[in-house]
Each structure stands twice: as structure tokens, then as C-alpha cells.
Amino acid sequence: MPLSLSQIEARFRNRIWRGDAWGAAADPVISSGFQGLDKELPGGGWSTRNLTELLLPTEGLGEIRLLSYALEEMTRSERNILLVAPPYIPYMHAWEHLGIDGRHIVMVRVYKPAERLWALEQGIRSAAFGTIIGWLPEASQQAMRKLQILSRSAASLVFLFRPARARFEPSAAPLRILLSPVRGHSHALSLYLLKRRGAPFVLPIRIPLPQAAVFSRSAELKPALIPSYC
């Protein structure tokens, strides 16, 4: 006897996903640290075993602070972070202030696109890293698909920072987020979920960046002479 639609759905619940439903990812997640964002991310946080593509028009918008809670969580559980081809030198004093333990950061400086991809692949394959963050200005669809397939079998978070213009290219990453600054408000970031598992979400999410207090406090800083011996 043929099964009815509801029977089929009940039986293959794990394998059928309805377009209007929320993507209930079975993969373990790590909270992003931002309630508003967690609420909209499938599974309720950054998903392991998947690529997360973060598109940004330019560096210096707060992209590290966006990831800082997850990275802090990672290093607290003694897991390593791999940075593949960051655009600038990470300034560890700032990272440490965000709670990220700099001892667990490994940076790879490669410049050729093929080497970046190789480094990312090796990082994802290796069991050594809890998080892999790569800067990938150009990547073919095949390369993205390969990275996503590799990520499926790795229990780590994989973030790819890509230029905002890449939003028009198709991508195998199941989660794509466009970052943009909030005008006139330097302590917030607005996020457009371009793609996620589950129902589309069109409105931007506005999240306050951590350490806003530090910035507002520093605005009141008087010119001070820091003695060189302290």
C-alpha cells in the first residue's frame, strides 16, 4: 500500500526537509554569543561540520568581534584556531582582550589562491583545529563545494571571509551572511542572512558588538602620558 504524505514525512523525518520549515540541523552548534543571531541560525548557533561564509565589503567592521564569543569558547576548551591567509597581522593584545587565548592560534601566511585552498583543506582535514578561519577572495564553485564536503566530516567550525561581491556567485556553503556596518553606530553590525537552511529571512539582524564599553570609555579618555616603564 502506498504511504500517505504524512506517513512518509513521519518515516523519513530525518531526511526530508520542508522548505517552509526551519532547518533543524542535527550538527552540533556553538553559540555565537548574540541572542538575536542565535535565534535565526539553524540549530541555534554556528554550525560545525559546515562551511559558514561571511561576506564583507571591507575589513575593520567588527568581523573578529562577531566571532569572538565562539573563539573564546574554543580556546577555553583548549582547542586550536587556524587562520589561513588573514589580510592583516592579527594583533594579539586585542584578541586576548576579547578572551581569546593567543597560544591556541596558528596563522598560515600563503598568498597564491591554490595554496590558500590547500591550506584550508589541510586544516579542515586535520583533527588539530576546533575552528578554521580562511580569507578567500576568489574561489571557484568547485572549490567551495569541495570545502563544504570536507567540512561535513570535520567536527570543527569553518568560517570563510569573502568579499561582498561574492554574494552574487552561487556557493555550496549552507550558511551565507552579509556583514555591513550600521551607519553612525560603530558598535553594531548588521547581518543579512543571504542563505540558510530553512525559511529565508530577509530582515537584517542588528547585533551589538562586544567591548562597546571600552570604546565609549576611551572616548572620554583625556590625553595622557603613558610612562614607558609601565
Next chain:
Amino acid sequence: MLWIALYFPALSLDWVERRFPEALIPAIGVTVRKGNQICIQQANKPAQARGVMEGQPLASALAVFPDLVIMEQDSHEEGKALQQAVYAALRFTPNIAIQNSGLIAEVSGSLKLFGGLKKLCQSLNRVVTAQGLQLSAGIAPTATGAWLLARSASSGTVINGKGEEFRILLDALPVGFLESAQPHLEVIRGIGCKTLADLQRLPRSGVARRFGQNLPAELDRAYGDAPDPQKWFEAPEDFQQKMKMMGLIENAGLLLVPAQRMVEQMCGWLALRHAAVSAFSFVLHHEYSLRQPHKFTSINIHLSEQSSDPAHLMLLLREHLERTKIVAPVCELELTADEIAAGADGNLELFPTMQSETTSLNRFIEKFSSRLGPEAITGLKVVSDHRPEYSQRLELSGRGALNRFSKRGRNSQIIPPESPRPAWLMEIPLELKVQRGRPVYESPLKLLAGPERIEAGWWNDDAIARDYFIAENDQGQLLWIYREHNPVEKDKGNKDGNWYLQGLFG
């Protein structure tokens, strides 16, 4: 006791053949002297295809195929090939005895570790076959029994004589396999004895009187009725293997197969010593001539963490080999275990733990630096200095990475969080243009906070005196900029220094 015997039926051919790169193997015949005639003892497939047959006199073989490559049988070289096979097999059991043209391994202690008899036998065969030797194998509760079964198996097969099967299999073996029966074969066959069972049925005292004590003794050892002590192979103190290549090799890719074999041998030797290697060297010896002065190229590999895993060692060697320029044709390879450390690899863990994560980090670093150079992968260390350029250090990985990456202490001397620091630093500060008194980066900048004076470094020549500001541009970038503050120049009327961009708040 459980024994696996490996018999190499084509040993005298294999040791010649395996020194050629696989694609370049010519037609080879190995000759042996029989009385005053030289005969072909073994011929490889290309030679057989051209009509050369085993047992043929050399003269007629050359008449059939004049370009035949002829090698005289060399028991010394065969012994070396056997020894190398034993090295490779040592990974699976320390108890190995060398036989005339094969080896016998006692494996009862290794069954559990290597996943049962079937798996162990497969791995053992694979590893020894990878040494370039054809083999047949026999499994039995006695050493001599296993050896007889291996000899009777056809090439590439295994006869499993475990348990009940053993005596039945042994009974059916022809008498000709028994070593002590060799001088008396004709007589034994003449009295109608074909198999071991037939021989067993004869009165023992009569057999001993006619054919010597050795024959019944060998039978007893085979059936397990008498003890059968073996002389275990003893590994030398140091590991150094050389392999002469036939022909000159100019392509690094062709060296991979022999290199792999040598690495496997080293890992077997390491397993016997319960050790792991922390540095090894691979030397390519070049054909010497007056025209080319290079005698050898040495590849020295230092591991950040000791290892005895052939796959990992081979990976490192391959990456190094790919980056090595072969300046002249290679005629001999040499592998030496330079530094040995006690203890093998970590446990085989089901779930990743701290230990395995550290190990895989070290392996990642090694793999990476051997492919892209050690400067491509770094850690970052916080240094107590107020000058941003000096306040952290890129730490090269490479040797001793384990210590630096996992054991170094967290630096508590970081700058207090009251002064915000950007997540990104420029490699060198970028001088900014100024429009109407305001610094410009993409657009005129709005100063949000500051100044913060950093004045340091007067104790060495790189003194700085800067006023730092946090600024924002129209794109929403948060920037860390500074203006040089120079009291000396101030006096001269040049009030404001230049603006520089040093970092971005990521």
C-alpha cells in the same frame, strides 16, 4: 603458538627486479652454475614472453633473446633482501626467524593488536609484498609446518592450516618439500612414499636407519611432536640501509617506491626497539664523474615530535623530496635513522583527546612547513612592549613546535583593557593623506576617541612618540590611526606630525 611462514619463490629474481624503477624493468634472467653449465634459474615475465625458459642453458636463452639482461645469482644480495623483508615485517611481531628463502614469524602475541589472524596475515603480506617480493604464505601451529605449507602454496596465496585442518593438510604434502629428504628422494619415491602421511606410516626406526635421524626429527617438528626452537632475528643497534639502483634515475617521482620501502624497513626496526625516530636523513648518491662534482644530496628531516608511523614519515619525506632539485642522476639511496627517542606513537584513540590534538597539530605544522617553508606557518606571541610593532612576535614553528605551541605560558603582561587595541595591524603603518586638516582613508576620517599617547622605546634606537586615535570612515571601518608627536620638531614650528594608519578594529 601460531606461525605465519612467508616463502619467496622468486627471491633471486625479485632482488634484481626491484632495483629498477617499475616502468623500466627489462627482460631479466638470473643464472646459476650447474656443474660446468650455466643455466637460467629464474626469468621474469618480459623474458618469458620472449621465449626464455627457466632451466634453459644460458647459451640457448641468449640465442632466443640476445638482449636478455643476465644477473648471476648472488646469495649475499638475496640475504640482504631477506633481511629487509624481515625489517618490514618486524612491525607486526618481534619474533621472526630467517629461513633459506623466506621467513617465519611467530604471531600469537600480535593477533589482538592487529585485528585478528586474517587481518594480520593480510597486513604482513601487504607490507612484505610492498618490498618488491613475491610470496606465498602458510599458517600453522608449528614453525616447520607453516614453512612446509608456505612452500606448497602457489605464489600469492595463503594456506591456512589452523586447528583441525593442519594435520590433514600436512599429510597430503609431497615428500619433496622436506629438507632432510632431499638426498634420498629417489629411494623414498621408489618405495612408494609420495606424501608425508605415507612417510609417517613407515616404521620410524627403519626410516631413521635408512635415511638418517634428521628425517623423522623434521617430521616430528612439523607435526608438533617435538620441540622446534627458532633463532630469532636480531636487529642491529643502528638503522642504516642502502639500496643500489639499477640504472640512473633523474626523476624524484621514481625514487618514491624505493624510499617507501626503506621507510617501512625503518619503521619495522623502530617497532622492534620500541622506539620512534625524531630525525632521519635520506641521502641520494650520485654517479660520480669529473663533469659533475656532486657526490650526494642529503635530505635531513627533523620532526617536531617523534614518530614511528610509516605513512607520516613517508609524507614528510615526499614533501621534502618534491622540493629537492636532483642535480645529477641518482645511483644509490641511503636512509639513516639519526635520532631515536624512546616510545612509539600515541595510543590508538577512538575519540580525539588533548594528546591526539597536539599530535595532529604538530603533524599539520610539519606537513605545512615541509611544503611551503617554515616561515609560512607561525604562532603569535604577546610581548610586553607598548610599541605596537614590538608588542608581539611571530613565532616560527618547525622543530620544537610542540613546546612552543602547547606548553608556553600565557602571557599575563598584556596591555590593560582600558586602552582598546585593534584586531588587525598593518604590516607597516600606512601614511595617510590629509584634506583640510583631516586624515583621509577612503573618505575623510571622523575621530571617535583619543588621543592616547604612546611614548616608548627611548632605550633603544627605535623610539616612538605618538598620539593614537580611533577613527571611522564613511564605509563604517573603525581605524586605529596615530599622529607623530615630536617635541623637537614642534619647537621648530612644525606642529603636527604626519598621520598614519596602523590598524583596523576587526
